[in-house]
Amino acid sequence: MSSRIWQPAASLEAMKARAELLSTVRAFFDARGVLEVETPALAAHGVTDPHIHCIEVPGYGWLQSSPEYHMKRLLAAGSGPIYQLSRVFRHGEAGPRHNPEFTMLEWYRPEFSLEQLIDECLALLGRWLRRPNVIRPFRHLFAEVTGLDPLTCPPAALVAAAAEAGAPHGLDHRQSVDFLMATQVETALDPATLTVVTDFPAWAAALAQVREDEDGVPVARRFEIYHGGLELANGYQELTDAGEQARRFAADNQERAGHGDRAMAPDPHLLAALQAGLPSCSGVAMGVERLLMAIHGYRDIRQVLTFPTQRA
Amino acid sequence: MANYSTSEFKSGLKVMLDGDPCSIIENEFVKPGKGQAFNRVKLRNLKSGKVWERTFKSGDSLEGADVMDVEMQYLYSDGEFWHFMDPQSFEQKAADAAAVGDAKQWLKEEDLCEITLYNGEPLSVSAPNFVELEIVETDPGLKGDTAGTGGKPATLSTGAVVRVPLFVQVGEVVKVDTRTGEYVGRIKG
Numbered sequence: 001m002s003s004r005i006w007q008p009a010a011s012l013e014a015m016k017a018r019a020e021l022l023s024t025v026r027a028f029f030d031a032r033g034v035l036e037v038e039t040p041a042l043a044a045h046g047v048t049d050p051h052i053h054c055i056e057v058p059g060y061g062w063l064q065s066s067p068e069y070h071m072k073r074l075l076a077a078g079s080g081p082i083y084q085l086s087r088v089f090r091h092g093e094a095g096p097r098h099n100p101e102f103t104m105l106e107w108y109r110p111e112f113s114l115e116q117l118i119d120e121c122l123a124l125l126g127r128w129l130r131r132p133n134v135i136r137p138f139r140h141l142f143a144e145v146t147g148l149d150p151l152t153c154p155p156a157a158l159v160a161a162a163a164e165a166g167a168p169h170g171l172d173h174r175q176s177v178d179f180l181m182a183t184q185v186e187t188a189l190d191p192a193t194l195t196v197v198t199d200f201p202a203w204a205a206a207l208a209q210v211r212e213d214e215d216g217v218p219v220a221r222r223f224e225i226y227h228g229g230l231e232l233a234n235g236y237q238e239l240t241d242a243g244e245q246a247r248r249f250a251a252d253n254q255e256r257a258g259h260g261d262r263a264m265a266p267d268p269h270l271l272a273a274l275q276a277g278l279p280s281c282s283g284v285a286m287g288v289e290r291l292l293m294a295i296h297g298y299r300d301i302r303q304v305l306t307f308p309t310q311r312a
Numbered sequence: 313m314a315n316y317s318t319s320e321f322k323s324g325l326k327v328m329l330d331g332d333p334c335s336i337i338e339n340e341f342v343k344p345g346k347g348q349a350f351n352r353v354k355l356r357n358l359k360s361g362k363v364w365e366r367t368f369k370s371g372d373s374l375e376g377a378d379v380m381d382v383e384m385q386y387l388y389s390d391g392e393f394w395h396f397m398d399p400q401s402f403e404q405k406a407a408d409a410a411a412v413g414d415a416k417q418w419l420k421e422e423d424l425c426e427i428t429l430y431n432g433e434p435l436s437v438s439a440p441n442f443v444e445l446e447i448v449e450t451d452p453g454l455k456g457d458t459a460g461t462g463g464k465p466a467t468l469s470t471g472a473v474v475r476v477p478l479f480v481q482v483g484e485v486v487k488v489d490t491r492t493g494e495y496v497g498r499i500k501g
Binding site: 051097204222 | 369
């Protein structure tokens with residue numbers, strides 16, 4: 001059995017589907033005047049995000065979990081709209097929908113609002129997935145499935161609901177929302193629809209701006225696009241304020257310390273680029289393997305990787 | 313024992329959970345867009361045989377369980393314990409009725425069995441997949457019946473009862489599949 005492990009996991013059909021997808025992506029952005037760029041996969045700094053663990057390369061730094069920081073430095077230097085197809089790396093993420101190394105399509109649109117970027121994402125996805133789409137704020141979607149408003153109901157109620165749904169002990173209220181989102185809400189999404197989820201909790205803003213929604217509750221200017229319950233894309237109205245960015249880095253590291261994770265040095269080049277001036281922009285990342293799974297109905301990410309981590 | 317983090321959980325890994333040794337069957341990584349990641353894990357409790365489903369925060373860890381599978385030769389039973397010997401080292405281990413479980417009805421002296429050791433002591437015993445045992449009691453069959461249509465019960469030397477074809481007689485040795493408890497064939501003396 002183990003003697004067949006030298007062979008690729010992906011079929012020739014899946015390999016051709018990937019090649020086709022990549023050329024469609026390039027044609028799409030070429031026609032829209034978006035420049036293809038390449039940035040390092042290996043760099044001196046990783047990310048502070050409390051839920052992403054970068055892979056360290058001793059003597060060099062970190063494999064990049066996303067090309068975001070370098071692409072923002074290009075934008076600050078006046079690149080105009082850019083996209084990239086890059087390999088990114090995340091420690092510990094392996095399963096039917098995750099591989100520690102995967103291909104990310106990431107692009108940035110100066111002067112685009114979040115709504116314009118959502119439209120562009122749906123236009124690109126429409127090349128392959130002819131599906132109706134719905135746009136739902138996170139709060140409403142979450143409340144519809146769980147009966148609880150994740151942003152205004154008492155934290156103890158969310159913790160209790162997660163515990164009842166089989167969550168591990170000791171989750172705080174944000175982790176309880178994450179648990180219910182991953183195990184109840186995502187699985188309840190309509191499989192025949194592209195669901196655009198907007199206005200995430202402010203605590204999950206990452207590198208997105210925060211605003212107040214119609215009830216005065218702070219929400220992140222972020223969206224995610226799901227195909228059924230499969231997350232395909234994650235977009236931000238990008239944070240451009242260097243001071244706020246520095247505060248988020250510090251808050252992330254505080255949260256990391258609370259989980260017993262090591263602190264990550266804030267990337268001084270990104271902060272310097274924001275200080276120099278990042279144009280107002282929106283940006284989004286799409287997982288290429290997830291796209292292939294959605295388009296062709298593959299149920300396991302290993303079916304679209306020539307050599308998934310177990311064989312690589 | 314070492315600790316294993318959720319990213320190291322894979323099928324067959326033996327870990328301690330709620331004080332019992334368990335074997336991981338399945339480990340699924342789930343993560344909402346930007347947030348806490350979880351691992352949904354299926355484990356078999358090696359003491360009870362029951363399958364547990366638990367969710368862990370990714371990065372949590374469990375202590376490894378000192379569990380290993382070894383092949384040992386069955387020696388004898390004193391009524392309370394079943395005694396086995398490692399054919400290489402000649403080291404002996406005694407398994408109690410809970411550890412031997414259903415395997416006891418198939419154990420014949422000198423047969424090799426797979427024994428799961430936990431902290432060096434037998435936790436469970438698996439009978440060989442096929443055993444050859446002598447029939448000690450069965451009704452005489454009808455002469456001329458070779459098709460073995462309905463079959464009849466036969467008691468084997470170990471006390472196990474299996475259904476055999478009508479033509480099989482007391483004193484004959486039969487081969488049985490211990491996983492299903494079914495008669496496979498006669499062994500010609």
